[in-house]
Amino acid sequence: MEAYERLMTARDAKRPNIDFYINELFDDFIELHGDRLYKDDKAIVAGIGIFHDIPVTVIGHRKGKDTQENIECNFGMASPEGYRKAVRLMKQAEKFNRPVITFVDTPGAYPGVEAESNGQSNAIAESIACMSNLKVPVISIITGEGSSGGAIALAVADKVWMLENAVYSILSPEGFASIMWKDASRAKEACDIMKITAQELYDFGIIDGVIRENKKFIVTLDGMLYEEIKNLKKKKLEVLVKERYMKFRKMDGLYNE
């Protein structure tokens, strides 16, 4: 499949979304709302649940499944309040020693007047910094569209996996084409140049695993998560944080050949 087809697949409204993953993977999920500062951003869903026997914190983007939900969730484009809610609940997870699992599916952080006024840059920066220093295991799964700062804000993890047809990019291909060639309609061309597919990013060493999208993929994901959390939980917290730091530290593209 070509990159552009994968982009279209990744954006398909019928694709499994955060609610699907929560239902399939976690028991007794309780959604926790609000950033304790300003409001509750529906573009990010967060809460606690049981994974096998382990209490975990789950955070992810929600795009919404129909037009009304799309609008409520701002199509998965989070505002500062969303990232601040994520930070609040990641710190809570750290306090109670719960692993954090994030599900990334966003066209990007919201580019709006209110979002800018309330410190979109600051909120994303704080979320990245918080994840980089979190003293519990963190696993991120790019399930659909992982675009720009809005995606990395929830994807600084010990393990980052992508679904086979998910895409992960510095900017939406439309945005990229618009910046590079002042022509958003050249998105297909941008897709080929940008290297956004799971396999390409795995080959670069930027992501740690690709999940094949077959009928049993959720069982596979469940197994992978269980194994990995068990592994990560064995590590000393200082080692865990140090290794996470080094993992991103090495993504310099300078010595990779």
Added chain:
Amino acid sequence: MLISDVFERKKRHLRNLEKARKKVNEKKNNHLTAYERIAALCDEGRFRETDKELTSKNPINFPDYDEKREELTKKCHMNDAIVTGIGRIDHKKVAIGVFDTRFFMGSMGTVVGERIVRLVERAKKDELPLIIFSASGGARMQEGLFSLMQMAKTAAAVRHFQEKGGLFISCLTNPTTGGVSASFASLGDIIIAEPKALICFAGPRVIRQTIGQELPEGFQRAEFLLEHGMIDAIVDKSDMRDVIIKILRMHEA
């Protein structure tokens, strides 16, 4: 050294500083190059550049990227968008990084990210204050997802440095946007901006397209950010060195 030599040196230093500052004032509304900024900031002759040899390996094989970089390297006498090094400001040793917008709009790719992280790690090891002057269009498109990863890398380095007690003064100059403003640049213990500097996550053009209306006057300028509680202070280019000296003095161990 003779006393007269000391005086002579001091006088020469002040003269040169005066020259650098005059240039700063003349260029009030224009960009300073990284080296002009460093000259205006550091004690005379007290800056040693580090990691100059790092160059991009064009990680996603972006068409014409190598040629463009080569062209800019010749034109601007620098091989990427940031100059980093160890300098002295009023005799105080500091780790300094300064962006230069002439090179790919000051965008952050693998070299900028790596230079920043090495600078921060050096500051951490030697317990130096860290000062970064940002001026950037954001993440470098030509290096694809590698550029996005530099956000994680630089923000993590700064946070780990701060956890160890390090002081980070983040200076935002025109423009500081996208992947730079949404990573290390927003994490300063003290964040200073220059008057009227554009500081934002999404640029005005993108927002205008999204909401389909004109933006309020002064939106996303330094004064707007100050009003909304996002930065600590606005400082003129010509006062920047003095303010930084004061801050450094208050953080001496």
